[in-house]
Amino acid sequence: MFDLDRWKEIFDAILKNKLRTFLTGLSVASGIFILVILLGFGQGMHNGIAKEFSNDSANRIFVWTWRTTKEHKGLNPGRRIVMNNENAAYIEKAFGEYLDAKSPLLRVQTTSITYGKETLGYRVQGVGPDYQPIENEFMSEGRFLSEKDMAERAKVAVLSNKMKREVFKKDDEPLGKFIKISGVPFKIIGFYGDPGGDQEEQRIYIPFTTAQIVFNGSDTVNNLAYNLKPQATFDETVKASMEFSENLKTYLKQVHMVAPEDEGAIRVFNTLEQAKRFHNLTGGIKLFFWFVGICTIVAGVVGVSNIMLIVVKERTKEIGVRKALGAKPWSIVAMIVQEAVFVTAVSGFGGLIFSMGLLELVGPNIEVDYILNPSVNFQVAITTVFLLIGAGVLAGFFPAWRAARMSTIDALRDE
Amino acid sequence: MIQIKDLHKSYKMGSNSLHVLKGIDFNVEDGELVAIMGSSGSGKSTLLNILGMLDNADTGDYILDGVPIKNLNETKAAQYRNKFLGFIFQSFNLINYKTAAENVALPLYYQKVGRKERQEKALKYLEQVGLKEWATHLPSELSGGQKQRVAIARAMAAEPKVLLADEPTGALDSKTSYEVMDLIQKINDAGNTILVVTHEPDIADMCKRIVHLRDGVIVEDKKVEQVRAQQYV
Numbered sequence: 001m002f003d004l005d006r007w008k009e010i011f012d013a014i015l016k017n018k019l020r021t022f023l024t025g026l027s028v029a030s031g032i033f034i035l036v037i038l039l040g041f042g043q044g045m046h047n048g049i050a051k052e053f054s055n056d057s058a059n060r061i062f063v064w065t066w067r068t069t070k071e072h073k074g075l076n077p078g079r080r081i082v083m084n085n086e087n088a089a090y091i092e093k094a095f096g097e098y099l100d101a102k103s104p105l106l107r108v109q110t111t112s113i114t115y116g117k118e119t120l121g122y123r124v125q126g127v128g129p130d131y132q133p134i135e136n137e138f139m140s141e142g143r144f145l146s147e148k149d150m151a152e153r154a155k156v157a158v159l160s161n162k163m164k165r166e167v168f169k170k171d172d173e174p175l176g177k178f179i180k181i182s183g184v185p186f187k188i189i190g191f192y193g194d195p196g197g198d199q200e201e202q203r204i205y206i207p208f209t210t211a212q213i214v215f216n217g218s219d220t221v222n223n224l225a226y227n228l229k230p231q232a233t234f235d236e237t238v239k240a241s242m243e244f245s246e247n248l249k250t251y252l253k254q255v256h257m258v259a260p261e262d263e264g265a266i267r268v269f270n271t272l273e274q275a276k277r278f279h280n281l282t283g284g285i286k287l288f289f290w291f292v293g294i295c296t297i298v299a300g301v302v303g304v305s306n307i308m309l310i311v312v313k314e315r316t317k318e319i320g321v322r323k324a325l326g327a328k329p330w331s332i333v334a335m336i337v338q339e340a341v342f343v344t345a346v347s348g349f350g351g352l353i354f355s356m357g358l359l360e361l362v363g364p365n366i367e368v369d370y371i372l373n374p375s376v377n378f379q380v381a382i383t384t385v386f387l388l389i390g391a392g393v394l395a396g397f398f399p400a401w402r403a404a405r406m407s408t409i410d411a412l413r414d415e
Numbered sequence: 416m417i418q419i420k421d422l423h424k425s426y427k428m429g430s431n432s433l434h435v436l437k438g439i440d441f442n443v444e445d446g447e448l449v450a451i452m453g454s455s456g457s458g459k460s461t462l463l464n465i466l467g468m469l470d471n472a473d474t475g476d477y478i479l480d481g482v483p484i485k486n487l488n489e490t491k492a493a494q495y496r497n498k499f500l501g502f503i504f505q506s507f508n509l510i511n512y513k514t515a516a517e518n519v520a521l522p523l524y525y526q527k528v529g530r531k532e533r534q535e536k537a538l539k540y541l542e543q544v545g546l547k548e549w550a551t552h553l554p555s556e557l558s559g560g561q562k563q564r565v566a567i568a569r570a571m572a573a574e575p576k577v578l579l580a581d582e583p584t585g586a587l588d589s590k591t592s593y594e595v596m597d598l599i600q601k602i603n604d605a606g607n608t609i610l611v612v613t614h615e616p617d618i619a620d621m622c623k624r625i626v627h628l629r630d631g632v633i634v635e636d637k638k639v640e641q642v643r644a645q646q647y648v
């Protein structure tokens with residue numbers, strides 16, 4: 001391979017036939033270029049969507065129940081399904097590996113909420129300490145509910161910043177003061193804020209256990225809320241999330257004797273469901289980009305083959321002359337193939353470097369929704385280049401082999 | 416140098432077969448300058464191509480410099496051509512993107528001669544044909560006579576045992592033809608064996624022996640008094 005004289009011969013041929021070299025090179029380089037850019041943007045869309053949905057509240061799962069819609073095991077439809085503490089405990093135990101945060105929720109039916117003489121129009125929810133990360137609440141003052149509050153069934157309440165603004169005067173120091181919920185006094189231990197703004201700050205949180213004891217007297221659970229552990233990749237996170245949703249539904253349907261195909265009784269809201277839909281879409285788009293990219297490469301290969309065919313045809317007489325002067329058939333084949341490989345390799349890597357450089361430069365500066373940092377897997381790109389070089393070898397080899405085997409006298413007669 | 420016995424060659428043309436050479440017996444000694452004459456289509460080029468191992472005979476013996484030439488594959492034939500033979504074609508057959516010197520050096524490349532030596536030799540042979548100062552010119556910048564002289568230099572460069580020229584003056588006017596013949600005579604004077612195919616009697620007369628082909632057989636083979644081309648140049 002490393003025959004300096006042959007390289008010299010090849011460079012001569014390349015330099016003195018600039019147009020055909022340029023055309024071969026162009027079809028290879030543009031093939032690689034288009035592939036890399038397409039794949040880059042496919043990846044960029046993927047990244048963008050992954051980011052859009054990877055905000056911390058993104059892998060939140062919310063479970064609530066309603067009436068059955070189908071007859072099952074002799075039970076009539078329209079039966080109201082109610083979750084209980086046992087369900088919550090079982091899920092925690094059985095699917096604990098998925099969970100990052102978990103909280104049951106009980107909506108408290110209040111007759112009144114008062115602060116001093118003032119009546120407040122908010123909702124009261126009994127939740128666990130984990131409800132803070134699940135709802136993305138941040139504390140502005142004081143603290144959120146704790147495990148200790150839960151264990152002691154403490155009569156404490158966490159209010160929102162909105163409430164503080166609306167209810168308490170500036171000079172009033174509300175922390176440690178009491179509000180009355182249906183006549184029962186609760187000590188104010190903190191103020192939270194919600195990134196969603198005022199509409200999301202309508203809830204007063206009290207410990208879930210307290211809510212059950214004081215206002216309900218039973219073990220009813222209205223909602224179950226979970227944050228799932230993020231996995232190594234977005235795809236794995238989505239997969240784990242879907243798995244958990246399904247397992248959870250199956251379990252709840254079983255224990256509450258709900259028909260497996262009844263979608264009305266057990267409701268699960270999975271924030272990743274939507275992400276997954278987008279994700280599938282990007283998957284499709286990526287596939288399409290691959291398809292287009294591969295078509296481009298195939299077109300490139302066909303282009304190279306065509307040019308090589310023409311090149312060899314054009315050089316038939318030259319090949320005859322070389323053979324008359326003592327060139328062996330293999331040296332002719334080697335000459336043409338080596339030229340093809342050299343040109344495809346140089347232009348392939350040229351296209352690769354140019355397109356990857358462009359992605360590298362432009363990629364991070366792209367500020368379009370759902371496109372983030374388009375980039376391309378180097379391994380994939382390099383493999384493609386080698387594939388093209390391989391194609392170049394074949395594209396050069398067959399016509400070269402034919403020309404080399406052609407009888408010298410016929411080659412010489414070629415005009 | 417060359418011994419041929421009962422050489423036959425026919426071309427298949429569909430169902431027909433055209434018998435071109437019908438039993439050629441022919442010897443050439445070292446240092447001869449032979450003209451092969453005959454009307455167009457009489458098989459002159461066919462004979463020369465077989466001698467040049469560019470084409471194969473159907474039957475018959477061919478011994479070149481004591482080596483029987485038989486059943487050669489392309490690789491072996493290329494090796495023998497490179498070692499034994501130099502070609503001069505009617506249409507010059509220079510490689511158009513190579514300079515005069517590069518064209519002359521090409522057979523040396525296939526002899527695996529080093530680059531520096533190739534260049535030196537190419538210049539030496541270009542000088543012999545009087546074109547040293549044209550070394551870096553492309554064929555397209557040369558006249559027909561100059562091209563043929565470059566081709567002759569190229570044929571000489573490999574230092575072959577036999578030079579085969581197929582109508583070397585066929586594409587040239589008579590003055591240029593004589594210049595080329597003058598060159599061929601001088602090369603022959605230096606001891607080289609040369610076969611020249613021609614159908615021009617004045618060119619044939621500048622050789623030392625004339626072989627006449629008609630209908631695929633040799634009808635006449637005579638030694639002649641060589642006319643020197645020098646006097647017409």
Ligand SMILES: Nc1ncnc2c1ncn2[C@@H]1O[C@H](COP(=O)(O)OP(=O)(O)O)[C@@H](O)[C@H]1O
Pocket residue numbers: 426427428433435453454455456457458459460461462
């Ligand atoms: N490759 C070929 N295929 C078929 N016929 C051929 C081929 N080469 C030469 N011939 C025929 O063989 C005959 C001799 O050709 P050639 O040796 O070229 O004659 P010359 O050189 O004496 O003019 C001609 O009739 C020619 O048409």
Ligand SMILES: [Mg+2]
Pocket residue numbers: 459460461
């Ligand atoms: Mg002829």
